[in-house]
Structure formats: C-alpha cells, structure tokens
Amino acid sequence: MVIRLHNSLTRSLEELQPLQPGRVTMYHCGPTVYSSPHIGNFRSFLFADVLRRFVEDQGYAVTQVMNVTDVGHLTLDDIEGGEDKMEAASRKTGLTAWDIARKYEAEFHACQQALHVRLPHHMPRATDFIQEMGVIIDDLLQKGVAYQRNGNVYFEVAKFPAYGRLSGKVLDELEAGARVAVNEEKKDPRDFALWKVDAKHQMQWDAPWRDGARGFPGWHIECSAMSTHYLGEQIDIHTGGEDNMFPHHECEIAQTEAHTGKRFVSIWLHARHLLVDGTKMSKSLGNFFTVADILQRGYTGLELRYALVRVQYRQTLNFTLKGLDEARAAIARVHGARQRLVRIREGREAAGGDDLDGAVASANAAFTAAMSEDLNVSEALAAVFEFVNVCNKAQPSVAGAKAGLSAFARFEDVLGCFGPEPVPGAVADAPAELQDLLAERTAAKQAKDWARADALRDRIAAAGWRIVDTAQGPRLEPV
RNA sequence: GGUCCCGUAGCCGAGUGGUUAGGCAACGGAUUGCAAAUCCGUUUACCCCAGUUCGAUUCUGGGCGGGACCUCCA
Secondary structure (H helix, E strand, O other): OOOEEEEOOOOEEEEOOOOEOOEEEEEEOOOEOOOOOEHHHHHHHHHHHHHHHHHHHOOOEEEEEEOEEOOOOOOOOOOOOOOOHHHHHHHHHOOOHHHHHHHHHHHHHHHHHHOOOOOOOEOOEHHHHHHHHHHHHHHHHHHOOEEEEOOEEEEOHHHOOOOOOOOOOOHHHHHHHOOOOOOOOOOOOOOEEEEEOOOOOOOOEOOOOOOOOOEEEOOOHHHHHHHHHHHOOOEEEEEEEHHHHHHHHHHHHHHHHHHHOOOOEEEEEEEOOEEEOOEEOOHHHOOOOEHHHHHHOOOOHHHHHHHHHOOOOOOOEEEOHHHHHHHHHHHHHHHHHHHHHHHHHOOOOOOOOEOOHHHHHHHHHHHHHHHHEOOOHHHHHHHHHHHHHHHHHOOEOHHHHHHHHHHHHHHHHHHOOOOOOOOOOOHHHOOHHHHHHHHHHHHHHHOOOHHHHHHHHHHHHHOOEEEEEEOOEEEEEEO
C-alpha cells in the first residue's frame, strides 16, 4: 500500500518513495537534555515511533536516528538575556553542564522504556560529533557561505536563496518581526551561528579546523553532522516538533545542502504541539506535566502512550487527565476481547465455528488504509474497535481465535498502546489463597449468603483479580 | 503586524456535496442473586452570516472564537 505523508516543505500529501527501494532512512530531532521530559516532548517522539513502526509494518527496512542535544544551542549574542540551556541548568543546580546532560539523558531513556518506544537504531550525542561538525563548518568556510568574526562562525543566509522555503518565511519580513538584539558582528541579522566562542562556557573544544578558535557548536549544525554520518547526505524522512520548523530545520537545510550540493530531506514531518486542558502547557498555568508526573498519578506508560498517540500527529491534541481515564477504559476493552480469544485458542473456553477470516481481512485493510493516509491513528483505532466488536459477537473457532489474535498482534506492533497478549486467565493461574477465597465465595453463593459472597469478591478484586461468572462456573482473570 | 492551523454531539475525536465513524460517559433492554464483562437499542452534532448548488457539516467569502510560528521550546 502506498504511504502518503504530509510534507511540510510542499504543504501537501506526498507518496513515500525511498531513495533506496525497500529501505527508509529517518532522522528525528531528539531531546535537549537540560530538564525532565514532558508529555509534549513525547507526543513528538511517540509520533516518530509510530511512524517507524508503521513503515516497518509495510515491509520497509527502517534505519532510525535520533540525536541527543547535550550541548547548548542558545547563545548570549543571539537573544537578549538568553542563556545556554545546559549552562543555565548547571548554574541553578550546582551540577556541571556535563552532569546535567547525562542525568536528563538517562531520564529520557527511562521514559522511552516506560512508554514502550522501540528504540531508534542510533541515538548519538552532539558532544560526540564535534569533529564531524568541524568538517562541515570548515567546508562551508571554504565555500564562502560561512564567515568568521572574532572566532565565531556564521552561516551567511544570503548565500542560500532557498532559505525560508520550509517555514514559509519571507526573508525581508524576518528582520522586521525579529525580536532579537542586533548582533553587530553578523553581516546580516538572519545569519546563524555554526560555532561560538565564549570563555565562560563550560563545554568547550578546540575548533576542529585550521585557524579556528576554541568554542562550542551552534545548535543546528549537530543534526547535519549526525544525519550525514549515519544516513548519508540524503535522507527520506526528517521529523520534529512544529517549533523546529523555524529556525532549526530551515538552518539545517541551508547548511547541509550548501555543504553537499544535494537535496537533504525528501519529506519533512512536523508534529503539532499538544494542549493541556485547552491551553498551552506551561509551568505558570499549573498544567505542565512531565512523563514522571503522570506515572506518579498512577497511570501506566501504556495508558499515557495511548492518550498521546490516539490523535493524528498534525492535529492539535488536547491532553486531559480524563483522557487518560478514557485511555484506560479503551485499552481494557481491547484487552478483554483478546483475552477471550486466548482462552478459546488455549481450549479454556468452548470454541465456535467462526473463522473470522473476513473480519480479520477487512479490519487489517481498514487499519492499513487509515495509517497509510498520513498516519490517521484515530481512524485506525476505529478499525480496531470495530474489530473488537465483531470478535466479541462471534463464536470463534480455534483457528478463528488465532487469526483474530494475529490481527491484534499486528495492531499492537504498529501502535504499541494495547500491551502484550493477555494471559488466558483461569482459576488455576491464580495464587492458592485466591483460589481458596473463590471456593468460599462459590459456597456462599450456593448458600445464598449474598453479603458474604460479595465481600469475598471484593477481597479478590482488591488482590487484582476479577471474577467472571459463567454458565460453566466462575473464572478468575488478572485485571 | 506577518504567516499558518483549527472550530463536529456531555467529553475526546474521524469523515463526507445527498446514505452508520470510533472511544469514553449517560439511559433502556438481554444476561446476572447483585455485580463485572459482553451483546442489543437510545439520546445530545457538524460556531455564526452570506454565496455557489436540486441539495453544504463538507466548497467559496466574511465574521466570531481558539491555537501555533515569527531566532528558548517537541
């Protein structure tokens, strides 16, 4: 099936046509590791994860690179009162910039695990690619599209006519609307830094090119260096949050294409920011959630993942705690349908005669069609839930149960928000004491001692198991 | 000020020039000792005003409202 994606560069849906048949290269702008990852960060990263999973589902071999920005990308000269993120965190906490970077990088990885992210094949740190950045900077200097001033190196935007195309910025207007202090050093206010010199900066390197001054890299150059290193000069897909479109990606295009002379990226994808309770998430409004905040409230990573993934990436997602409760209920519905199919497959529940072949085929087709059209997860989920309904109504055969489970396994493989296949659930699977309680409860029911029966049921429920009464007798299922 | 996106039932959210999205919640029924789960059924829709059209929630224009970007940001 043809995969169509909305290319930000052309503002239209485009067919994914990999540079190499059967192989897709993806680069994702990753975290800047100066604070704890929040749910907004992970909306973007989960989008990248689902994209990778679906492209793989469609038979492509994917190579995925996500950078870790562990050196600051904001400089005093660029913004009035601005300060490097890493340096600012260091000043506030007393930790070194390096400690800050490693601490939050570790947090980021923990969140990836909690949210069931399939890890990118490479997650390079910017600080490990200073040499590679230097090679590009040197080349840009040689080509005359970058220039040095007091050790600082700037890219000369006027030398790259396509600058502004991705974000739709008209160059003349950028100056008028700029809210930055004029940097007298630059030839043009729009020029951006490739290399900065600042004696106060904790992270410093000797400039990796001849006659360069000791300093640190500008923000944008790391992505050019790392994507080129791992994926080559041209890549199929590049993603990021919508805020990255300008200036970051605009600058990436300029410096990379000036360096290689080739088109850098085929398809640019940008994830829309989420809102919380209808407004922009911010610490001052008290609607700011880190991933850890949500987990501490008792929601699972799976539930958070569902809540963040269920809306198509280009739509504004309104995140609410109620939405997490809905996610929990929705996952439980899928879980229940899968659990019954497992019981039938394992011979723990009577099988019927439905092979489910037609239902499986149409659910898969609808799911694929939805995902192929710019990753329409909402529509894909509708296909999943319609399939849940069909399965629940059917009397599946053992083969039907297997077929149904394979469909659910595929949906899980792509979306990752339903969890692994449930265990069958039977009295024999429960701890012995719960089996004893269940036997007591059955006896109480036979004696029509309803109060005692209900009390025993509550005790079993408190232990995390649910009693399901059937015509064949009670069954215990882990909740 | 410039550029761009959105406005669908109680909530979240698909989609379409005429015909059922889906989830959550609520209500009624089946089932149950009562529940849970499941199934069946039901209720509240397409921001406002013009225009195009046989017909618009869907296209066009205007208005109102919300949001994003314009060198921190996913």
